[in-house]
Amino acid sequence: MSEDLTRRTAAELARALAAGEVSSVEVTQAHLDRIAAVDGPVHAFLHVSDEEALATARDVDRRRAAGEDLHPLAGVPVAVKDVVVTEGTPTTAGSRILQGWVPPYDATLVSRLKAARLPILGKTNMDEFAMGSSTEHSAYGDTHNPWDLTRIPGGSGGGSAAAVGAYEAPLAIGTDTGGSIRQPAAVTGTVGVKPTYGSVSRYGLIALASSLDQAGPVTRSVLDAALLHELIGGHDPRDATSLPEPVPPLVAAARQGLTGDLSGVRIGVVTELNGEGYQPGVRARFDEALDVLRGAGAQVTEVSCPHFGYALAAYYLILPSEASSNLAKFDGMRFGLRVVPQDGPPTAERVMAATRGAGFGDEVKRRIILGTYALSAGYYDAYYGSAQKVRTLIQRDFAAAFDQVDVLVSPTTPTTAFKLGEKLDDPLAMYLNDVATIPANLAGVPGLSVPSGLSDDGLPVGFQVLAPARADDRVYRVGAALEALLEASWGGPLLARAPELTTEGSAR
Template identity: 65%
Template sequence: MSDANSLVQLSAARMGEMLRAKEISSRELVDAHLDVIESAEPSVQAFLKISADVAREQADAFDALSDEDKAALPELAGVPIAIKDMIVTKGIETTAASRILEGWVPPYDATVIERLKAAHMPLLGKTNLDEFAQGSSTEHSAFHNTNNPWDLDRVPGGSGGGSAAAVAAFEAPLALGTDTGGSIRQPGALTGTVGVKPTYGGVSRYGAIAMASSLDQIGPVSRTVLDSALLQEVIGGNDRRDSTSIPEPVRPVAAAAREGLKGDLKGLKVGLIKELQGEGFQPGVQARFDESVALLKEMGAEVVEVSLPHLEYALGAYYIIMPSEVSSNLARYDGMRYGLRVMPPEDVPQTAANMMAYTREAGFGEEVKRRIILGTYALSAGYYDAWYGSAQKVRTLIIEDFKRAFEQVDVLVSPTSPTTAFRFGEKTEDPMSMYLNDIATIPANLAGVPAMSIPAGLSDDGLPVGFQFIAPQQRDEVMYKPAAALETALEQRWQGPIWQDMKTPWLDGLNK
């Protein structure tokens, strides 16, 4: 294994330690990852835009800082990161993987980007996604598919498949994603990475292109629980520009993760969600879940079964609320102010309405159009109360289910996805079968509670399985401790991290 191979396979926390000890430079880290990107992208296609010059400039700026200035920065200072192309970055094209925004270069940074820059974390580029984050496979990008590094014939999950694939393939040690119904956690499960959806409002959404505003949440993607905790502490906290931002400091998630590394869970009460296991879950997925629960017990956790009776309605409620908010949020893309503009043919009246219609026809993909139509229907005068109003009532019942559950237990657990990664095209002809992949992740978004997926091993088909932790609202640290403990126990069982079983031909020959 070459030095570059060894370097990119380190945890982000370890990279930060080496930077502080002056064993490596940020420029070396950036160049090593750019080498992997160059080698891997023809196969993986995780990125839409690679910002090599920007990353090198930012790395050089960190390396030029004094020791005193570096000491005042977060632990991840100097460690590079990839950004889901749903998050605006000043001076770097941001498209949300849609033709309607192709070529748009934002004049400002999202709050999370400002915080990454303040922490001197170089930006490697923008990762691929389902258009406007609408999908569960990254097959709905307007530009190209992203392939799962574990099996290039399979999807990496979605919508944030690009961020998850980039981290899994060692193109980046960290990435940011957005999670509206599982778009960080479900790709995490399918690619063997750690994906976290913080408490709604715990990380600013200012500068995140809106899909469904009451559900969207930016969060970390990494290869270890501690790395996600350290990244959440960089990007989290109150932001006056986001009206939904919680006016509190970041939760002590890194300390909780480090406590979990000790492997002692005595006194922790874990609830198995009755409605999110068994029938409908792939046997290999259920087997890895059961094994992980047994490990939690071995570490001293008390495990009981908990029922959330209204979860059976979560999928239906979500697919009314989410398209309704999509319909409202995507109305701004009209060809008038920015982005794509398509004029009608000469034989069609040259009106603003016709220009909007032709622009949207050319600019939006099929899945986006489907959801706009569903949402517009649900919000229409004759159906608002029957559909949207009823869905919001169901959402309230689900929130109450979680509150009652957390009166009984400290943390809830379930499989993250009912299946491992599926093949390209397998579900695109049947949208409902695609939507069912989010059955275990959607409830946390509806309730606004934090949730995390970590790798739970490999299924019988040799593909990664995800294990999900869900914590009470504004108590993100509660899930970090058992997640770090389980991660450590599983690595001891595997005799190493999950990715040691992944074939990575794009790493062969680097720096040789």
């Protein structure tokens, strides 16, 4: 019974809960048991909130028994990336500098999860301050890919993707600055969505790059992602970048897509995101998925976005620049870690230097240095200013493309999950993993990654769908249609083909 509950999608669990077939306490306990059994080697979680999750589950069961009208997802457990602040629960952003910090307030999206009465299982591991593509830059140890424990689960939100992929949580929250929801989803065989910028509140997200960061869902089905996205989305007056409008009808779009009919939908294949550097198996699964979409009635054409080739370089100037500014508040004076130097007077400057030196990891220091340099008086126009001009050109490329097609598609990542440690000594090689996902963040448009099969190495491959800003419903319709048609040909979800984790956490 316990294993059966952890294998169900969130939508299936919601139906069972509403019908009284199972209680939220049973569902929540099943997932807590699963975490206890397999999370040691996977290391998806930094903090597990057993008592809090079960208390919420008991409250849901009591309210449902009393006939109270509840949210459709009430009682379905969720995991939250540790960059999202949670009142009374440790939030570290994967960094030593915030070790032991317990926030006094909730992020808006957490408030919405709690209001809908989803038991929060705990906080998931991540690259420090969301800087990384592999979850190897966490101060609290690596997260491992449930498909192969010797490989990375993607990053920076590898913890959320691994938790969903290992059946430790049916739903999870991630954040996406340059692909940190979609890229982990692709390499773990899960579904990940980056919403339109501003459509999900950033209030309570520990900022990396304020003009790029966006929270979104990580799930095992497109319908589950739509259900969670609709719950956390919508205007928030506490977020100055929040769009003053509701999210589109995402669940309805996903249900429409599940029919498998895409008649009249115009799909553009981005030439610049389908060239050299892609693993042969990744390319093969992408081409096969395009054939499936054609068979569903979609019109598939090739579209050029000529400035996408500059997106990676522009992103790695804009992001470090904003990060160097956002991380200035971690100074050892107000909250978090404080290191007092022993070799001289504890002046404010020396305490700050000692604290940041001890509290930040190498990747964070690397990006702070790069960003501070790019923002310096003599180089601002040459670097940061030029990168913002490129950003504008990329936004124009998207606008021109969406005049021709309804959605754009590409492989989510150029390769499958690589071995742990394989690229740690080569930051530039690591950055290239985000080449297909970064343009969406620079333009603020929504993007979805859905599993499209296994590469020749037996590891998952992701298919990316992009739509215009505020048209998130389009990615759900196309993503759900592709998911339904592929799963029909496979005989079930891709995750069902993953190696099983034993109670000791080893894959067999």
